[in-house]
Amino acid sequence: KAGVTQTPRYLIKTRGQQVTLSCSPISGHRSVSWYQQTPGQGLQFLFEYFSETQRNKGNFPGRFSGRQFSNSRSEMNVSTLELGDSALYLCASSLKLRVEEDTQYFGPGTRLTVL
Amino acid sequence: GDSVTQMEGPVTLSEEAFLTINCTYTATGYPSLFWYVQYPGEGLQLLLKATKADDKGSNKGFEATYRKETTSFHLEKGSVQVSDSAVYFCALTKSSNDYKLSFGAGTTVTVRA
Secondary structure (H helix, E strand, O other): OOOOEEEOOEEEEOOOOOEEEEEEOOOOOOEEEEEEEEOOOEEEEEEEEEOOEEEEEOOOOOOEEEEEOOOOOEEEEEOOOOHHHOEEEEEEEEOOOOHHHOOOEEOOOEEEEEO | OOEEEEOOOOEEEEOOOOEEEOEEEEOOOOOEEEEEEEOOOOOEEEEEEEOOOOOEEEEOOEEEEOEOOOOEOOEEEOOOOHHHOEEEEEEEEOHHHOOOOEEOOOEEEEEEO
């Protein structure tokens, strides 16, 4: 079974630009979560989508947004990029059926560098 | 709010040494507990998990037991290899917060040959 895939793997942008990252979950998984990883703040939850609905959101500004499509693929968008947005963005998918089966499987991440 | 505290790293060991990484948590209710590992340049891989008190998770020689009385989930391995060099994250999730993962800061482990 194919794992979680994320594209692109690396991105370089300049301040003020916007960026869109893509995540394809494991087949059959309906939940997709996004996390930001930085050396200073560690791993922080951004948001979670289930059946095209955002169900949970972390403490990030409105410049960070996302969506999920009917095939469970998800995108996240960051507008008006700031230097502090440089990070590894990780996507995770899960079945979200029961706690016992709610294991999140992570993709390799997208490394975003803002210059 | 829910939180996870891990022992500070970095940890440097020789091959075949015993590894312990301490993890304690603060959470209401009954969280599920996880250990994830991140190898250089990669995303997170699930190492093991436990969903209720006294459960023991195990994988690839690593073990951790969910101790509710001490709110702990310490990771252990009896004999480490160079290939175990990575960053290890303890994490928790709960149904009441829609299963979002709360992570510890991570512990960097380096194993020398």
